[in-house]
């Protein structure tokens with residue numbers, strides 16, 4: 001199915017192709033300091049395809065911290081955080097926030113806690129490469 005998600009004001013929107021109808025969506029309530037403060041609950045699927053449309057790039061705050069290997073897309077108008085991207089060996093990967101999904105029944109989402117704080121950088125990047133969405137297209141300034 002095609003999962004639709006967007007920040008509260010719609011400035012950052014995405015479509016995520018996901019197999020299964022209804023799909024089973026594993027979600028990780030991340031325990032890092034940023035995600036705890038924002039309530040970030042993430043999902044990804046190695047075989048899914050993500051298309052992101054950013055209307056006004058001036059209203060997106062790209063935030064990185066810690067290892068600075070992940071970029072949080074924060075809508076500076078409404079404050080929602082619909083996605084995180086990470087570049088590994090010149091390839092763009094992403095995870096999306098299940099809290100911004102629109103057409104998904106909450107019962108399809110399997111929430112679990114996750115804590116990656118103890119991970120070293122190498123295993124962190126290897127895990128992302130394995131699990132994050134690898135087919136990511138971002139169109140910025142789509143009006």
Ligand SMILES: [Zn+2]
Pocket residue numbers: 007008009010011012075076077078079080
């Ligand atoms: Zn917004």
